[in-house]
Amino acid sequence: MENQTTVTEFIFLGLSSDRQIQIFLFVVFFIIYLVTMLGNIVMMVLIKVDFHLHTPMYFFLFHLSFVDICYSSVTVPNMLMNFLVESKTISVRGCLSQMFLFFLLAGTEVFLLSAMAYDRYAAICDPLHYVDAMNKKIWVQLVSGAWTTGFFYALINTVFALDLHFCGPNEIQHFSCELPPLLRLSCRDILVNQVVLLSSVVVLGSSSFLFTLISYIYVITTILRMRSAEGRRKAFSTCSSHLIVVGLLYLTAFLQYTKPRSISSAVLDEMFSIQYSILTPMLNPIIYSLKNKEVKTALRSISGKFRFLN
Numbered sequence: 516m517e518n519q520t521t522v523t524e525f526i527f528l529g530l531s532s533d534r535q536i537q538i539f540l541f542v543v544f545f546i547i548y549l550v551t552m553l554g555n556i557v558m559m560v561l562i563k564v565d566f567h568l569h570t571p572m573y574f575f576l577f578h579l580s581f582v583d584i585c586y587s588s589v590t591v592p593n594m595l596m597n598f599l600v601e602s603k604t605i606s607v608r609g610c611l612s613q614m615f616l617f618f619l620l621a622g623t624e625v626f627l628l629s630a631m632a633y634d635r636y637a638a639i640c641d642p643l644h645y646v647d648a649m650n651k652k653i654w655v656q657l658v659s660g661a662w663t664t665g666f667f668y669a670l671i672n673t674v675f676a677l678d679l680h681f682c683g684p685n686e687i688q689h690f691s692c693e694l695p696p697l698l699r700l701s702c703r704d705i706l707v708n709q710v711v712l713l714s715s716v717v718v719l720g721s722s723s724f725l726f727t728l729i730s731y732i733y734v735i736t737t738i739l740r741m742r743s744a745e746g747r748r749k750a751f752s753t754c755s756s757h758l759i760v761v762g763l764l765y766l767t768a769f770l771q772y773t774k775p776r777s778i779s780s781a782v783l784d785e786m787f788s789i790q791y792s793i794l795t796p797m798l799n800p801i802i803y804s805l806k807n808k809e810v811k812t813a814l815r816s817i818s819g820k821f822r823f824l825n
Contacts, residue, residue, distance in 0.1 A: 522681035525610055525700075527603040529594070529690045530785060541598035547797050548591045554800035555580035558810070565813040571649040572638070575631045576803060578658050582627060583796035586620040589613060590691040590792055597690070607681065610692035615673040617693065617792070621768065622665030622719060628761050629723045630657040632730040635754050640737045668719050675711045679703060688781035693788060696781075724765055731758065756803045763798060767791045 530540055562568045562577045590613070597603040605613070637648045672694060682702040689696040694712055698705045731754070738750045767790040804810045 522607065522683075522685040522700075524604045524606050524685065525681075525692070526686045527594075527597055527605065527690055528686050528688050528781075529597055529603060537598045541595055544591060544598075544793070545595055547793060548587060548595065550801075551587045551591075551793075551797040552584060554797065554804075555584045557814075558800040558803065561810065561813045561817060565816065567809060568813055571634045571654050572631065573809075574654050575627055575634060575658065578661075579624065579627050579631070580800060582620055582624045583799055585616075586624060587793060587796040589616045589620065594690045605692065610687075610697070611673060611676060613692040614676065614694055614697070615669045617691070618669035618672055619665045621792075622668035623661050624665075624764065625720065625723045625768075626661035626664050627658070628757070628764065629726045629730075630661060631757055632727040632761075633657070635757065636730040636734055639734050639750055639754075664719065668715055671715055672708075672712055675708050679705070679708065689785060689788065691788065691792070693784075695784065720765075720768075727761055752808065756807055759802050760795070760799055763795050764791055 529537070531537055558580045559577055562573045562580075593605070593613070634649060637645050641648065676694060676697065679697065679701045680703045681700055684700060687696050687700070694708070698708055698712075701708075734750075734754060738747050738754075741747045741750065767787045804814065
């Protein structure tokens with residue numbers, strides 16, 4: 516170890532080394548980033564200005580949009596810059612900081628989705644007590660709990676990552692600093708890091724997923740018992756958007772962090788990462804606006820006011 520050089524910075528290999536492809540990818544991901552920012556900002560503005568959307572579901576959706584803005588901004592701007600420059604480097608500390616923020620926002624988003632599932636459970640399965648079960652104090656507690664859980668999820672993985680030693684290759688087969696690619700570059704034994712990562716993903720991810728799953732089992736059972744076809748349709752419409760978002764995030768993220776190393780590859784890792792860290796934040800506001808009648812009504816109302824002012 517004494518004769519080995521300590522690595523102080525990493526080099527991103529990114530999605531491609533071809534210059535023309537890099538320019539093409541820059542345009543594609545720049546457009547995706549703009550759509551992500553615009554869609555989530557519009558969603559947040561609509562929820563703030565339209566009093567019809569001042570309900571628990573939209574309170575959580577407001578925070579989900581904020582998390583998606585931050586989530587996408589952790590990796591995409593740096594990735595866009597690397598498409599245009601020759602030196603695609605990042606310091607070890609900068610890489611670990613990016614990884615911490617990535618874990619923080621990913622963990623927070625997962626538990627925000629669980630809070631939204633509980634809200635749908637309370638609204639559909641016990642509507643008579645919904646106002647008491649989902650008062651403003653509960654809203655704040657659920658959102659605070661999501662951020663707190665995300666923080667500890669990020670902290671425990673980052674603290675153990677600080678003990679990693681990098682002395683050999685410093686090229687990351689990825690476009691951002693996620694933990695699995697970093698572990699492959701470590702000169703020390705990574706068994707503890709792998710156990711901590713897998714345990715935290717399984718415990719936190721599975722608990723959130725099971726909570727969401729159980730909530731929707733009760734929700735779907737209640738909906739199927741409804742006598743009114745219109746009532747069933749309306750109830751399903753308020754849940755379908757959330758189910759699509761949950762599926763998009765959980766499927767790829769869980770596969771990325773639990774799949775065996777024997778089937779891991781740089782291309783597969785990048786495809787999974789693009790899905791849950793770049794495409795999902797862009798798709799969330801689109802899905803909620805297309806599938807939600809109240810959001811579309813609020814958007815038409817705001818658009819009508821702007822046309823009137825003009």
